Structures are given as structure tokens and as C-alpha cells.
Amino acid sequence: xxxxSLRTPRLALTLPDAxxxxxxxxxxxxxxxxxxxxxxWPYRRSDAEAFVERVPKDWESGIHLTWAIREDDRLIxxxxxxxxxxxxxxxIGYWIAPDARGGGRLREAARAVIDWGFSSxxxxxVRIEWRAVxxxxxxxxxxxxxxxxxxxxxxxxxxxxxxxxxxxxxxxxATDDRMPQPWPVLNA
Numbered sequence: 001x002x003x004x005s006l007r008t009p010r011l012a013l014t015l016p017d018a019x020x021x022x023x024x025x026x027x028x029x030x031x032x033x034x035x036x037x038x039x040x041w042p043y044r045r046s047d048a049e050a051f052v053e054r055v056p057k058d059w060e061s062g063i064h065l066t067w068a069i070r071e072d073d074r075l076i077x078x079x080x081x082x083x084x085x086x087x088x089x090x091x092i093g094y095w096i097a098p099d100a101r102g103g104g105r106l107r108e109a110a111r112a113v114i115d116w117g118f119s120s121x122x123x124x125x126v127r128i129e130w131r132a133v134x135x136x137x138x139x140x141x142x143x144x145x146x147x148x149x150x151x152x153x154x155x156x157x158x159x160x161x162x163x164x165x166x167x168x169x170x171x172x173x174a175t176d177d178r179m180p181q182p183w184p185v186l187n188a
Contacts, residue, residue: 001062004122006112013067013109015059016052016075020068023075024048027097036136037095038160062086069096069109076100079109081117081128088126090117094142106142114146118174126174133158134166140186143170147178150185 006013016024027033028043040047058064066080077096084090092113096106116122130143134153144150148170158167168185172178 001059001065003056003059003065004116006067006116008108008112010071011105011109011112012070012073013079013112014070016055016066016068016078018049018052020075021045021048021052023097024051024078027075027077027095030098032098032136032138033095035162036133036139037093038158041161067109067113069094069105071100071105076105077109079106079113081113081123081125084123084125088124089129090123090125091129091131092117092143093131094139101138107145110142110146114172128172130170130172131158131167133160134168134185136168137186140168140170140183144180144183144186146172147176147180148172149176149181150183 003015025045025048028039034041055066058066063084064080064082065084066078068075069077069079077094077100079094081090082093092110094106094110114128117125117128130148132139150170152169154167154169156164156166158165
């Protein structure tokens with residue numbers, strides 16, 4: 001699959017490139033990114049370099065599709081579809097750098113990615129899953145705001161460099177109205 005760039009009023013979603021290595025390295029030192037995403041730890045500059053090299057190859061396979069989230073040409077996070085199964089389903093994942101949190105940037109980027117994922121010009125997905133380490137309330141709030149429906153707890157299902165974690169799972173269907181629903185994990 002050929003990489004696709006997306007735009008929103010404030011953001012550009014493009015492939016990460018060699019000029020992003022320092023920003024990736026710096027952001028991935030954050031305790032929350034380290035705790036809640038499956039990045040290597042310790043995260044080294046060589047890990048950021050390898051990530052930038054791997055993303056175009058992942059696009060070729062069509063299984064993992066990652067974008068750099070840019071504001072004013074500065075990388076502020078990443079977002080993508082992972083485990084795209086070729087049968088109408090994929091999983092969304094994202095992180096945002098600490099100095100770019102708040103202000104709705106991540107929701108804005110995710111809406112563009114979700115719209116593309118469901119569209120016939122994009123992936124034509126029927127279902128998008130969201131999974132997160134149980135306790136990642138910030139990520140859950142974003143998913144809930146995007147209309148994902150909480151589906152449950154996956155016991156010891158998420159595997160990362162630090163071992164196994166319980167995970168929350170939610171789903172969004174192409175036919176859903178995308179209005180926030182109550183989530184028991186957020187007590188709302």
C-alpha cells in the first residue's frame with residue numbers, strides 16, 4: 001500500500017522521516033509513553049532511527065500504517081492503524097508528546113485517521129478497535145470522545161517490554177453515530 005498523507009485544520013499527518021528522530025527520541029523518554037505503549041525500554045536514539053526506517057516498509061505490507069502527527073512542521077505524536085486484517089478490521093493506536101497534550105490535537109488527528117479508515121477511498125474498514133493498558137485514562141478519554149464503545153477488560157492480554165498488562169478494549173463500527181457513551185472505567 002502506498003503511504004497516504006492526511007490534513008486537518010491544524011495538523012498534517014505524514015510519514016515520519018529522519019528529521020523526526022530527535023523529537024521521537026525525546027518524546028519516548030516520557031513516563032506515560034513508556035508505561036502505556038509497547039516501545040523498547042530504555043528507548044535509545046537508535047530505536048527512533050529504526051522506527052523511522054520501518055514505517056515505510058510497514059505501509060508496503062498494509063498491516064501497520066503509522067503517521068507522524070505534525071503541528072507547524074513539528075512532530076508532536078504518532079497515530080496509526082495496526083493489525084489491519086484485510087477483512088474490515090484494524091486497531092487504532094496513538095501517543096502525543098507531553099508538551100502537546102491538551103487542546104484536542106489528538107482527537108483531531110484521530111478523527112481524520114478514523115474517517116480515512118472507514119472510507120471507501122481509504123481502508124474501507126467495518127470495525128476499528130482501541131486497546132490500552134488498563135489505567136491509561138487519558139487514552140480512554142480520547143477514545144470515548146471519538147465514539148468508541150467500551151467492550152471490556154482483557155486480562156493479561158497486552159504484552160510489552162515490561163511484561164504483561166491487563167488491557168481495556170473498545171470498538172467503533174462504521175455505522176456507529178460516534179457520540180460519546182458512558183464507560184464504566186471512567187465512571188461516566
